[in-house]
Amino acid sequence: MSRFSFGRRVAEARVKFVEDFRLAFGTLRANKLRSFLTILGTLIGVCSIIALVSIINGLNRYVAKEIAEEGSATFWVDRFGIITNAEEWMRAMKRRPFDAHDYRSLVEGSTTASEVTARRWRQEGVKFRSHRLERIGILGVTGGYEDTHSLAIAEGRHFLREEADRRQAVVVIGYQVRDEFLGALDPVGKELRIGGRTFDVVGSLAKRGSMLGESQDDLVLIPLSVFEKSFGRSDNLHFVVRAADSSPEGMETAQEEVRAIMRMSRGLAPGEPDDFDIVDSKMLMDLYRSFTGGFFIVMIGIVSVSLVVGGIVIMNIMLVSVTERTREIGIRKAIGARRSDVMRQFLVESALLSVAGGAIGVALGAGLATLIRVTSGMPVQVEWWSVAAGLGLACSVGITFGLYPAARASRLEPIAALRYE
């Protein structure tokens, strides 16, 4: 007898469970509007999980790719570095701007760098014939910039070191500039006017796309020497260094050497702090991570609040449901439902409610993620683990907040429940 009883109990539990599901579905269908309102909280909570996880991970992938494209072998030497507060800004503003001497020191002194580019940047209008584009990024760079910048050429070529040295007015144009001025025309050999000077187009860049809604194609590159002749030396000068050895150790050695050369060039005494900063892609990635980490915590907070509120709504409705169905519970108990049977019936119902909310939330969240991918072009993708986590959370919210109403239902006295009108 006892040998069979376990198997039999499992079979009996299955029979009851199937029945509980049928019943819960029936109840959900019978009160469509009420069920929908009940699950809103869970729905919004899970929708936020799916959408936010997709967006953050999409952003992570995107930023990681962008930063990796800037090159793991390059680093930047800058007067400002990474500024995260006003105090740092004030301190950086007091630093002496970089000059040609600093650049020469780096180019001549460094043994571990394969290329050092100096660069200034400002926004100016650009003219082609009678057509003018405002606020185009003008990048003044030294020759050899193609080794320190990951800029792919689509048509023509980069400008040469000799052209830069001879202060020739040559320009390489970004995809957007090319597209708006020339459409399908060949850009090479066309003339642009920038800052009152005429430039010969020698090449155009491949499309880079947009980052966080900002186009990365609205720029042109001209020799730094010509830049300074046209716009002076007021724009911030900074350097981009490519380490000959791109391993982490090689990067560190190169950065140490650059630091030493810069300190000497800028006449810093031993013990005096650096009046410049060195930034590499790893630091940018770390900065980005710490920023999105904070975002993640805020997200967890928002999601928890909406899930708890959703749970309370479910509990409230389940208590109403138990009261409404007191007589039904009495009938069930009279014909043999145990406490656990009644308890399970109501738990399955509240779990089903919240999982239904979760499922709709997943669908909406996935829809939102897709919408963002289509509109922003970010590689936003629904993460499977977030779907599992969302549904799991929804289910546990339903069970947790369904416990009290279900326990109350299960403890009803059959006689009293049968008499209930």
Add this chain to the structure above:
Amino acid sequence: MASLIEIRDVAKVYKVGQEEVRALDGVSVSVEKSEYLAIMGPSGSGKSTLMNIVGCLDTPTSGSYLLEGQEIRDRSDDELAAIRNRRIGFVFQTFNLLPRADALHNVELPLIYAGIPARERRERAVESLRAVGLLDRMHHKPSQLSGGQRQRVAIARALVIGPSIILADEPTGNLDSRTGEEILEAFGHIHGGGNTIILVTHEDYIARHAHRVIRIRDGRIESDERVPVGGRQA
């Protein structure tokens, strides 16, 4: 051989505020298998309390109740539920069917709590509905059935698991007299098939269908008499 029901000196005391109400005050009854028994009494007499105790919906404050030789007092809620499920079939005055479920599903309900698989459950429920003549109504909801039909569904539900006792509490109370008569006939058939029936009523003409009538007043048994066969209405 032990009686089917052996109630000895059972009392049931309710506390209403400060006051104690003795709903049953030393009741002793034994019922044999296949009896057709009516419990009669005015409202407040304790007949419903007695029925609840016999039906294991309630437990006595003192005294002993043996059902098929087993003591019912001090049983846990779950054990009582199992006894109600397998040994007792209830028929109520207000039918007590689940409004959203069709006739078939209402009849299947006790079998679900007994953990019987769907296919067997359905066969047995259909058979039970056939026995009360409602095969053509099995997919109707209670609201689509007449009072008499609802009560027949309830009878089918009470019978489906093959209980030891059918316990009917004013089963014709909500029916017109012709339909009530049909229901009583149905009980006659069930009894003819060897079932034990306990009928709670306050109507003499209903009690006359039974073979034995117990009258209760103020929580005590006033009379317990067997109805001579000749004096019974068919």
